[in-house]
Amino acid sequence: MTTTVCGRCKSSGAVTDHQGRQDGAVVWTILRCPTCNFSWRDSEPARAIDPAVRSADFAVDAGDLQRYPKILQQ
Amino acid sequence: MNDLPNRARSISSLRDFLELLEDAGQAITWSDAVMPEPGVRNIAVAASRDANGAPAIVFDNITGYPGKRLAVGVHGSWDNIALLLGRPKGTTIRELFFEIAGRWGDQEAQISYVPEAQAPVHECRLEQDINLYDILPVYRINEYDGGFYIGKASVASRDPLDPDNFGKQNVGIYRLQIQGPDSFTLMTIPSHDMGRQIMAAEREGVPLKIAVMLGNHPGLAVFAATPIGYEESEYSYASAMMGAPIRLTKSGNGIDILADSEIVIEAELQLGERELEGPFGEFPGSYSGVRKAPIFKVTAVSHRRDPIFENIYIGRGWTEHDTLIGLHTSAPIYAQLRQSFPEVTAVNALYQHGLTGIISVKNRMAGFAKTVALRALSTPHGVMYLKNLIMVDADVDPFDLNQVMWALSTRTRADDIIVLPNMPAVPIDPSAVIPGKGHRLIIDATSYLPPDPVGEAHLVTPPTGDEIDALSKRIREMQLGALS
Known part of the structure; x- marks a missing residue:
């Protein structure tokens, strides 16, 4: 079943952006996290999208989004 | 495959080039069913191990994207670059370097305009309900990328403060992360032309419209990544360097674009807005960080019938990125150094x-x-x-x-x-x-x-020069002949 929990920042509430079909049946769903903008396909390997096994090196801290620098400042 | 130079000069689109590559055994079609992840990445990486001879790969059976086509590795080997320059497979990197260096600055640009109604890129047009995840067979290029990236887009824009100046139009390759069905972020830095234009538009509060060209004339993909002066047109450069005409038309939002591209995405900068972007597996072979990048809203998409989405594998080298830009990074430095x-x-x-x-x-x-x-x-x-x-x-x-x-x-x-x-x-x-x-x-x-x-020191001087080069090639040919 498709989870709406973000594999990167663990926020809930991901939105569905697209579903791929093959012979009329849905074969995957693309989701996007409105908190950290991570987007993924639910058919991807678990190590890329499952927060339980995904590398912590690539986690985003949903509670501290201010830490990420803004490019092209005047 | 006779008359390679003329064949190369007659290329006007990605399709022309793929046909040439296929005739030379340098493009293959992957028709087995493949999952977007990790299938496309695995195949692209496996191909790019052969920097000298890797073929372009056209996927036409990606699960969930029936009928859609994706091309990777179009510039993914020195043999493909050689064919683009009208030279045979097996041409050495040194020979390719001097082929490009020799073309520098000695040819005239040939630019022609095609009315929009006759331009192949406008065969199909979408102005509402745009969903980039549906139009493009996207996939995660490296496994910890922050999303689905368009890695080989030639982005065209006019200078927001001098919009009628042809030379100040910019065409550059920038990485785009799709951010919802009709939005994307664009990563650049202040020293790049696009960074300069974004900052100018935001400072003056004027609109910045862009046209993102996908699946382009293979010469443009090379020259849009070449560092040239701000007031020099990449279109003119590409035409002069290829020694061949380039056909332009107008995008729906008024920018000069290639008439024969596969897809063009028209978009407008959301002034002052930034969205989280990244990471992305970049050319040094490591991931960029997460940053807040400018975001663009898509206003329309034009494409040819049955378009080919062209993308790139980029990451830890060698990759297509290295063969795409390597020689065209080297040649301008050579030309500029030789002036002094x-x-x-x-x-x-x-x-x-x-x-x-x-x-x-x-x-x-x-x-x-x-x-x-x-x-x-x-x-x-x-x-x-x-x-x-x-x-x-x-x-x-x-x-x-x-x-x-x-x-x-x-x-x-x-x-x-x-x-x-x-x-x-x-x-x-x-x-x-x-x-x-x-x-x-x-x-x-x-x-x-x-x-x-x-x-x-008193050096040993083994024989060198054309005669030895020719003998070396002959030995290689005899070796290959013994195998066939």
């Missing part, structure tokens, strides 16, 4: 967009090569990218790493290097002191000349 120092005989800046470069020079006096190295650091590309420079004599081929290692082994003293601290650096160089600032290294591997008291 005709003693420069070749420039190899193939490595990670020139983070390491090797320059061969006719050494006039002790230390002369260091002077040339300092000039290289002040070329437009050198300012940000040339981090490690190895200077060799003219008797060393900088494209032959065995020869370069010989020079390092026999002509370098450990104390004959220069470290320039706290210089500008590309922000994604993982070795930088802090992103955007780092040290430069110049290794002088040239021979000892007066007044140096050591002097050059």
Whole structure:
């Protein structure tokens, strides 16, 4: 079943952006996290999208989004 | 495959080039069912292991994207680059370098305009309910990328403060992360033309419209990544360098675009807005960080019937990125250096967009090569990218790493290097002191000349030159013939 929990920042509430079909049946769903903008396909390997096994090196801290620098400042 | 030069000059689109590549055994169609992840990445990486001979791969059976086509590796090998330049497979990198260097600045651009109604790129047009995830067979390029990236887009824009100036139109390759069905972020830095235009539009509060071209004339993909002056048109450059006409038309939002591209996405900058972007597996072979990047809203999409989405594998080298831009990074540095120092005989800046470069020079006096190295650091590309420079004599081929290692082994003293601290650096160089600032290294591997008291050793001089090159090729052909 498709989870709406973000594999990167663990926020809930991901939105569905697209579903791929093959012979009329849905074969995957693309989701996007409105908190950290991570987007993924639910058919991807678990190590890329499952927060339980995904590398912590690539986690985003949903509670501290201010830490990420803004490019092209005047 | 007779008359390769004329065949190359007659290319006007990605489709033309794929046909040429297929005829030469340099493009294959992957019709087995493949999942977007990790299937496409795995196949693209496996192909790019062969930097000399990898074929382009056209996928036409991606699960969940029935009927859609994706091309990777179009510029993914030296053989493909050779065919684009009208040269046969097996042409050496050194020969390709001089082919490009020889074309520099000696040809006229041939630009023609096609009415929009007759331009293939406008065969199909979407102005509402746009969903990029549906239009493009997207996939995650590297497994920890922050989303689905368009990695080989040529982005065209007009200078927001001088919109009628053809020369100040910019065409550049920038990475785009899709951010919802009709939005994307664009990553750039202030020193890039697009960064300059975004900052100007936001400072003055004027709109910035862009046209993102996908699946383009293979010459443009090369030259849109070439560092040239701000007021020089990449279209003109591409035409002059290919020695062939380029057909332009207008996008729906008024920008000059290639008439024969597969897909064009028209979009407008959301002034002052930033969205989280990244990470992305970048050309140094490491991930960029997460940053807040400018966001664009898609206003329309045009495409040819049955469009081909062209993308790139980029990451830890070798990858298509290296063959796409390597020679066209090297050639302008060579041309610019020779304006001051005709003693420069070749420039190899193939490595990670020139983070390491090797320059061969006719050494006039002790230390002369260091002077040339300092000039290289002040070329437009050198300012940000040339981090490690190895200077060799003219008797060393900088494209032959065995020869370069010989020079390092026999002509370098450990104390004959220069470290320039706290210089500008590309922000994604993982070795930088802090992103955007780092040290430069110049290794002088040239021979000892007066007044140096050591002097050059008495060298063995094995036979070199055209005759030996021809014999080497003949031996290779005899070897291949023995196999067939």
